[in-house]
Amino acid sequence: xxxxxxxxQRMLQSTIQDLLRRDLTKxxxxxxxxxxxxxxxxxxALASTGLLGSLVPEEHGGVGGSFSDAxxxxxELGRGPVPGAHFSSGVFAAxxxxxxxxxxxxxxxxxxxxxxxxxxxxAVTEPEYGWExxxxxxxxxxxSDGYTLSGVKLHVPDATxxxxxxxxxxxxxxxxxxxxxxxxxxxxxxxxxxxLSTGLGEVQLDGVAVGEDALLGDAADGWDAFERGxxxxxxxxxxxxxxxxxxxxxxxxxxxxxxxxxQQPIGRFQRVQDHIIDIVNHLDAARWTTYxxxxxLDTGRPAEGGVHMAAALASEGYxxxxxxxxxxxxxVGIVRxxxxxxxxxxxxxxxxxxxxPRYHRRRLAGALGL
Amino acid sequence: xxxxxxxxxxxxxxxAEARAWIEQNVxxxxxxxxPANLTREEYELQRDFGRRLGAKGWLxxxxxxxxxxxxxSMELAMALEEELDRYxxxxxxxxxxxxxxxxxxxxxxxxxxxxxxxxxxxxxxxxRTWQLLTEPESGSDLASVRTxxxxxxxxYVVNGTKIFVGSSHGAEYSWMIVVTxxxxxxxxxxxxxxxxxxxxxxxxxQMDLLFVGGERGAASGIKNTVYFDNVRVPAFNxxxxxxxxxxxxxxxxxxxxxxxxxxxxxxxxxxxxxDYARNAKRGGxxxxxxxxxxxxxxxxxxxxxVTRLLHFRNYxxxxxxxxxxxxxxxxxxxxxxxxxxxxxxxxxVMGPQALVEAPDEWAVADGHVEVHQRGSIxxxxxxxxxxxxxxxxxxRLGIGRDVRExxxxxx
Numbered sequence: 105x106x107x108x109x110x111x112x113q114r115m116l117q118s119t120i121q122d123l124l125r126r127d128l129t130k131x132x133x134x135x136x137x138x139x140x141x142x143x144x145x146x147x148x149a150l151a152s153t154g155l156l157g158s159l160v161p162e163e164h165g166g167v168g169g170s171f172s173d174a175x176x177x178x179x180e181l182g183r184g185p186v187p188g189a190h191f192s193s194g195v196f197a198a199x200x201x202x203x204x205x206x207x208x209x210x211x212x213x214x215x216x217x218x219x220x221x222x223x224x225x226x227a228v229t230e231p232e233y234g235w236e237x238x239x240x241x242x243x244x245x246x247x248s249d250g251y252t253l254s255g256v257k258l259h260v261p262d263a264t265x266x267x268x269x270x271x272x273x274x275x276x277x278x279x280x281x282x283x284x285x286x287x288x289x290x291x292x293x294x295x296x297x298x299x300l301s302t303g304l305g306e307v308q309l310d311g312v313a314v315g316e317d318a319l320l321g322d323a324a325d326g327w328d329a330f331e332r333g334x335x336x337x338x339x340x341x342x343x344x345x346x347x348x349x350x351x352x353x354x355x356x357x358x359x360x361x362x363x364x365x366x367q368q369p370i371g372r373f374q375r376v377q378d379h380i381i382d383i384v385n386h387l388d389a390a391r392w393t394t395y396x397x398x399x400x401l402d403t404g405r406p407a408e409g410g411v412h413m414a415a416a417l418a419s420e421g422y423x424x425x426x427x428x429x430x431x432x433x434x435x436v437g438i439v440r441x442x443x444x445x446x447x448x449x450x451x452x453x454x455x456x457x458x459x460x461p462r463y464h465r466r467r468l469a470g471a472l473g474l
Numbered sequence: 475x476x477x478x479x480x481x482x483x484x485x486x487x488x489x490a491e492a493r494a495w496i497e498q499n500v501x502x503x504x505x506x507x508x509p510a511n512l513t514r515e516e517y518e519l520q521r522d523f524g525r526r527l528g529a530k531g532w533l534x535x536x537x538x539x540x541x542x543x544x545x546x547s548m549e550l551a552m553a554l555e556e557e558l559d560r561y562x563x564x565x566x567x568x569x570x571x572x573x574x575x576x577x578x579x580x581x582x583x584x585x586x587x588x589x590x591x592x593x594x595x596x597x598x599x600x601x602r603t604w605q606l607l608t609e610p611e612s613g614s615d616l617a618s619v620r621t622x623x624x625x626x627x628x629x630y631v632v633n634g635t636k637i638f639v640g641s642s643h644g645a646e647y648s649w650m651i652v653v654t655x656x657x658x659x660x661x662x663x664x665x666x667x668x669x670x671x672x673x674x675x676x677x678x679x680q681m682d683l684l685f686v687g688g689e690r691g692a693a694s695g696i697k698n699t700v701y702f703d704n705v706r707v708p709a710f711n712x713x714x715x716x717x718x719x720x721x722x723x724x725x726x727x728x729x730x731x732x733x734x735x736x737x738x739x740x741x742x743x744x745x746x747x748x749d750y751a752r753n754a755k756r757g758g759x760x761x762x763x764x765x766x767x768x769x770x771x772x773x774x775x776x777x778x779x780v781t782r783l784l785h786f787r788n789y790x791x792x793x794x795x796x797x798x799x800x801x802x803x804x805x806x807x808x809x810x811x812x813x814x815x816x817x818x819x820x821x822x823v824m825g826p827q828a829l830v831e832a833p834d835e836w837a838v839a840d841g842h843v844e845v846h847q848r849g850s851i852x853x854x855x856x857x858x859x860x861x862x863x864x865x866x867x868x869x870r871l872g873i874g875r876d877v878r879e880x881x882x883x884x885x
Contacts (some may be wrong), residue, residue, distance in 0.1 A: 107476075107786075295825075357871060361873075373874070381864050381871075384800070392786075395475055400478050413830045466772075
């Protein structure tokens with residue numbers, strides 16, 4: 105029984121804290137949010153910390169760290185919240201490659217993911233949005249020397265930043281295969297969607313020809329292996345949301361002390377206090393379910409239920425905490441340079457990523473044998 | 475991090491010893507979902523077992539051995555609790571606020587003579603104690619109590635009324651906060667007394683309540699009103715000195731606000747509710763085919779799990795020597811609110827059958843479900859209302875204040 109971070113994890117924590125203080129300050133994150141700075145500008149500094157190889161095995165140039173270690177790193181990134189492809193590439197794609205990819209495919213791409221030289225985005229969802237196998241309608245037609253991919257992927261995080269895409273496509277009947285597609289392949293067109301979401305894009309696949317070696321693994325159906333990778337990635341994404349929650353909580357706490365109305369700090373009003381208590385409750389519910397889920401993954405315990413529970417609580421909690429934070433801050437909260445809206449946008453953007461709270465709750469029921 | 479205890483061979487050996495001893499000594503008492511049904515004879519069996527546990531230092535295993543505790547680590551105490559739990563028995567095996575609450579206050583604030591006098595009889599199970607805090611006019615505003623204790627020679631003369639006290643079948647001692655100086659400022663006017671319950675002038679009267687029962691091992695069945703009419707108690711029994719009663723109370727209130735619950739087991743109600751859902755039918759179809767039912771069961775499960783994890787965090791952090799601030803009240807708040815939302819989920823899933831009391835043949839899970847429906851309401855108020863927990867959280871986090879409130883002294 106030990107619920108404290110170990111020495112090494114405290115070092116990982118301070119590495120990312122340094123990065124946020126030095127290279128990815130709030131001013132930089134606000135500038136990225138406003139479209140005045142390219143999100144890719146922070147990538148070299150981010151890659152230099154080694155965090156992109158956190159879950160990549162040592163033999164492929166990564167750190168081979170635990171899920172709990174990755175959780176520590178991504179929790180700190182979530183505090184920013186630091187946008188960009190670090191999760192899509194360093195966690196989601198890296199885990200899919202390890203679950204679905206052949207030895208050659210892993211050797212070809214994992215070292216480049218770990219170093220940051222290749223940036224992967226994962227294109228699964230479509231206009232008829234969902235994270236179930238049956239939601240995949242983009243087709244992969246067999247040709248003499250490979251496949252032709254056709255259709256539209258939608259709400260794909262980090263697509264325009266990516267050098268490579270992992271695309272889920274229907275190979276035949278109910279079978280779904282996963283393909284590595286260079287982002288600059290003929291027929292691929294990526295654009296970022298404007299609006300409240302941040303970093304989500306559309307990927308047009310207009311008869312994109314790929315070789316046989318583009319298919320991850322040798323199975324025409326890679327969906328089950330994909331879901332194993334997705335489950336593990338989900339726990340790390342929850343940690344990122346926990347970091348966001350922590351940051352929102354700290355902003356509110358600080359504001360409750362410094363903002364004065366009616367001749368006293370607004371935090372003396374119990375209605376304001378209630379909002380902040382709700383936030384810290386969302387935070388700790390998400391935090392401890394996430395930490396336990398990461399620990400279960402690390403120790404080989406059955407983790408499915410725990411991961412889904414953490415994901416539901418982290419997504420709902422981040423969303424609701426931002427609502428409460430806007431109540432605490434009123435007008436100041438929607439001023440871009442103050443920084444709260446970075447979290448508000450991120451909480452909405454991530455709400456459905458890797459499955460909505462409803463998806464996770466229903467998966468949890470299955471894991472409980474209900 | 476590590477969310478599980480790892481047992482050393484020495485700890486396993488202790489567990490084996492405890493298991494064998496408990497097997498030999500534990501009284502076999504029928505499971506009463508509603509503790510109000512505990513008979514006098516069964517209570518005496520519990521007390522007798524408590525005294526035998528106490529003689530080994532196992533009644534309050536983590537308390538100091540020199541005062542009659544076990545001096546054991548939290549891990550060994552947990553092993554002991556787990557072994558008792560196999561017989562559905564908490565530790566202590568009956569309602570007693572002496573060892574975990576009042577006794578800690580004596581340990582922190584008492585003189586050496588007071589510790590030597592009171593602690594061994596508490597920790598060895600020779601007495602059981604009730605706590606006397608709430609009064610008719612003092613609920614959430616506990617510091618406003620009116621019961622007086624006026625010094626007269628070597629004694630205090632106590633007058634007043636305490637409500638929502640204790641359990642069934644009496645107690646040998648109680649501990650209470652009283653006004654020792656009516657003219658002193660708020661929070662500096664109180665004293666903290668150990669009160670023998672056999673003194674002349676004390677009357678105990680059972681309250682007529684719609685709901686009783688509730689927290690496992692804590693609220694045993696019934697609640698009482700206790701009247702004090704010129705009760706003369708030795709001045710020796712005032713712990714912490716005149717005017718310091720609020721500080722003494724700060725110690726046991728700190729524990730009661732979310733640090734009482736052991737980390738031993740999951741909520742047993744979860745399996746009972748899941749069992750019902752797996753076997754029940756509606757309209758001839760298995761209940762679990764109803765997506766709403768499945769969703770509500772997940773709501774129920776998540777409430778249980780978060781409560782468990784927050785308490786587990788507090789338990790682990792205390793063991794690791796980390797200072798807790800808002801976390802106790804947070805876990806307690808979550809537990810209280812969780813009980814209410816779980817009760818509603820169960821009512822959604824089971825319908826009015828959840829409200830049928832044992833021994834009626836329609837009672838679910840031998841009546842445990844109906845007791846939970848009642849208990850979920852009762853649980854909102856003891857140890858401070860949900861609102862009081864929120865006040866504590868806000869002060870400890872420092873919401874709207876630059877200086878955070880300090881926790882009550884635990885050592």
